[in-house]
Amino acid sequence: MTAETLVGVLVLLPFIVGGLSFLIRSEGLRKPFVIAFSLVMIIASLWLFLEVYNYGTLVSNPSPVWEYLIFAVDCLLIGYFLYVGITNKHYLIILLAAFQSVSFPLISLPFHKQVKPVLYIDLLSVIMCLVISLIGSLIVVFALDYMRNHEVHHRVNPSRQHIFFFFLISFLGAMNGLVFANSLFWLFLFWEITTLCCYHLIRHDLTEEALGASLRALWMNLAGAVALIIGIGLSLHNFDTVVIQELISSGVVGPALLLTLALFCFTGFTKAAQVPWQGWLLGAMVAPTPVSALLHSSTMVKAGVYLVLRLAPGFVETQLSAAIAIFGAFVFMVTSVLAIGQSNAKRVLAYSTIANLGLIICCAGINTGLAIAAAMVLIVFHAISKGLLFLVVGTIEQQVGSRDIEDMEGLITKLPVLSGIALVGMISMLFLPFGVVFGKWAGIQAASEPVTTWFFLIVAMLVMGSASTLVYYAKWMGRLISCAPDSSGSSEVKAPLAYGTLMALAVLAVGLSFLVVPLVVNVIDPAAVAVGYEEGFKVVGTALATPWGAFPVWPLFVAVVLALVIPALVVRLKPAEVSAVYMCGVNVDERHLVFRSAVDGHVQVETGGTYWTQWFDELSLNKWINAAGIVLLAVLFVGVVL
Amino acid sequence: MNGSDILMALAALALAPLIGGILRGLDRILTARMQGRIGPPLWQPFYDFIKLCAKSKKASHRGPVVWAWAYLVLTVTAWLLFVLRQDLLILLFILAFAGASLALGAFSVRSPYAHFGAYRELLQMLAYEPILLLAAVAIFLKTGSFMVGDVLGFEQPLLISLPLTLVAVLIALGIKMRKSPFDIAASEHAHQELVRGVYTEYSGPTLALIELTHWYELVLVLGIISLFWVIPLWVGIIIALSCYFLEILIDNITARLRWSWMLTVGWSLGVGLILLNIVIVEFFGLGLRL
Amino acid sequence: MGLITKSRIKSPWIVHYSCGGCNGCDIEILACLTPLYDVERFGILNMGNPKHADILTVTGPVNHRNYRVLKNLYEQMPDPKVVLAIGACACTGGVFHNCYNVLGGIDKVIPVDVYIPGCAPRPETIIDGVIMALKKLNEKGSKAE
């Protein structure tokens, strides 16, 4: 099989399989079919990875016929968005879609140059493709069990799963196309397809909330696409090209180029739900959990950061770059702080996603080899851990009936396996030596280098955000593991496919962290070099070193095993050693959390979580945060002119 | 890592609790003297430790015991990273893991007082974590490296160019030492509304474990402070000890304050001072690296 | 003297429970902590938590309501542990003897190791009692080993 066939499989197969699973209405039939598809995707992406890894960047020029097809599909999509806007009487959508319907043909019709190369697949693209295909496929497999339960819970009859799987699976194809595209027109097409899939997946349950959230997601993403069109227009006008690689390696960095790139980055920010666009991602959690997991981990929002990262070589050492770094760091800090005040688990995760994307964007803005490598590390590990956490929360929700952190108290005794996986997920998000924190560490190391005048603000915001992250995750873990002395009895229903994917992701999160040295040295660093940076890391002994720091991976793993794994396995209490919880001596007996009240009643002890909402209140903080976000975005564009 | 490193690590492993315990003993004597009392013998912390070890095991759940081990092992790891002259940021991240373990230990049994303390412990971390990380960044800007080894080899004393950073670190030290006005999570003095906060559910040998960890932690934080003057090292150690004395003094002349106040001080004064220091060093050329 | 014995004797941590006397004894206990008596010289610390304590000092007579609390606190202390009944009330019920709500001395509920008489006992007596209790503490500890 040639590499080009693989590319074809990775982009087109999801659409075909999506279409087929739309037609296959029987669950029993769909299941093996989708599992087989996932396997093919995983194998194909690994294969393509090896091809690119061994033979270098792959360029490909599909037949020019595709250009007409793409134009046609684009027009159809824009028309559809217009239709959605009109039927829902959503004037903003109508306006944005109408603008697109005029401007898109206006810029694309007169353009007749042969675009070369149309697809440009370097290591960064295949890393993204791996993340999309591997984690995305696992999520799709997870969805098989999940959606059946979901429809049983919500009494959906007749089943609407075929629509769901059509969009869910097509999403993967669109994402793969997006990361392979080198022509801005192709990029635009896939960009719009992800918007479409996202819109349909969010509104899947057809509740009022879901409809509202989907429209919000639609208009915000359309706004981003408008910026993309304007950017393409500018690029055509000024540089007569729609090729990303030409654009970023043109060599002349002037205001015209920077303005174009700034517009593209703006598009990326909308997709990555950065402040003030965070609303659509927060709203998106009304969708069934696999959707949230997919949107937050491997697809959709990652498209936004991917675009910024892809363009980063184009604005090295410019004010634009600094502005992007400040913006990203700001988003990282404020969303981490906001997450402290949230008790809805999915909302906490959503804020955590936005924060981590902000961190990635910040790294792209710092724009040194180390920073870019850190950004790629974060993309990979964040996708794994966040996908895992969302799926866990979804499973918990199906078993407990709530996604509120308050209702997860003591879950470790009720659902030990699931809570264990959740803890692994959170620890991998939160502590060294796991990948996400390694990325954060590298990010802070990169931010400490005074490459811009404002580096000290960037690094200050990063460390403050980092401390906040610790608080909200530790708080949540605390709720999960809080148990009473008498607690016992698990009521876990272990659906094999769902639990299998969860386990796989958990193993992936830990295992890949363990293998971070070969990963970084063999894949991430070369990927950064391939897009034009110097190497970020080198290996010193067994440690992974930056120019001014070192991360001793394996010794730290040994320490964590000694610190947590061994005590957790070894420490057991004999019945004689168990004593009551201290409650000022008014306990009724040793083992139960019941105390004697003033009138001799027996009162059950209740403990609740703390969210300090007087300080971290979303509603009152949001207007300031959004205002600051808008100001920073304005600065981004002003920075271009200066 | 070569032979001498291993020897040094082993020595540090054994010596740190000794030094930490003696420092705690000194603390108790000094505190007593400041209050017009005589105070316990210098070896008191060790008596306490041994006594606790010899008590019977009792716990309301195994969770706190597991996390207490994590707290100890991770803190020791951080200390070893310091002794082996590793990366300051890594060390601080591991220390944060350790600190979170203490809070998680308190969370892991449904005890109202322990939970109370755990939330406050997290708030304390929220307050001091940015200060310590930023201080590491400030040290990096001066020395060009995050590695403790390189900082130790840096000729010029850091204190001269980073005095404000040291002041900020003092705030973090106060919180980390659990001294007034920052003894928010588990007041060192008993008979309060908190009972013993995070430590409420610990007893006997497990409490001894936590006490031991505190010694390691104390020595580690003082070690970080002594980085501010490394050539000759004894000056740095004297600076660290003076800071320790200052904290004891402050402890005895202030009352426990609200957590919101602590957070404000940490995020505004603490972070602000270091940023100011960085700006002065980087842009006004005072002790500029380049 | 072994190290453990020595440590045990030199580090008695106290938890104090007032069953509801007249508060006179409580004040005297607190007096022990003041600079004049400074019991921390002997390593004595006042803990707010039975789980950390070696010695339970009780003042006041035990009654129908608080005997359960007393018992709970006693049970939550890890071994070895000793109990001090401080003041006439705690020893026998004292002036509250035969009141309708009072059970009597605290030895009706938990085993007492040292009785410290007085109404209220002087701080010197209390310290003396603690020292006596330490011997018992050590005996109990050695026996357990």
Ligand code: SF4
């Ligand atoms: S013994 Fe005397 S001083 Fe003590 S509580 Fe009883 S009445 Fe009060």
